Amino acid sequence: MKIVRFSKVVEKCGQPEVYLLMSETDPDFQKALQADKIMSLSDDSHGAGTESGTVGYARKRKGQLLLFPKTLKTFENMKVVGIKYDLFAGDEINEPAPKKKATARKSAKKAKAPALPKRNSRSSKKTARAFAAKVIHFPKPEGDNEDEEESVTELKSHARKAMRALEKNNSVVAYNLLKRIVGD
Secondary structure, X not given: OEEEEHHHHHHHHOOOEEEOOOOOOOHHHHHHHHOOOEEEEEXXXXXXXXXXXXXXXXXXXXXXXXXXXXXXXXXXXXXEEOOOHHHOOOOOOOOOOOOHHHHHHHHHHOOOOOOOOOXXXXXXXXXHHHHHHOOOOOOOOOOOOHHHHHHHHHHHHHHHHHHHHHHOOOHHHHHHHHHXXXXX
16 A cells, blocks of 8 residues: 555645544535545554544544545545644634733733734734734823722621621621622
């Protein structure tokens, strides 16, 4: 049996999607199977990390199914090795998390700008700049907020007293404190 690299298959047939098979009689699955767009992945090494794939649907093997946009007829009767998950379609999900040091620097420089996912293409950088430029920062309303702040701190202190009373199983005292907060 000939061996081919997964990257070559992706180069020729496009990025695959992981296909969740609910029923073998599914018409979409049958159509893709007849068009030779299905690849079965299996873990023959039992957890050692080396997976391989074959064109078609292997009922006896346990593993994932991949759906390719183009036909896999040229790779029929070949063993596909070197499966790279980052070559699957929908790479936003498979992107590694950004390093902590890099995010800390960026957040210090641009504290007001919303965080956007990192992309390598130039068009996405332009989109990110345009998005950041459209963010409108509203000024905080000026006025006498000291009275409101004092009343909030007073409410919080009464609520804390009520919580302490409840912790001591003093429900009558807690009820009276809460009644005073509400103003009834």
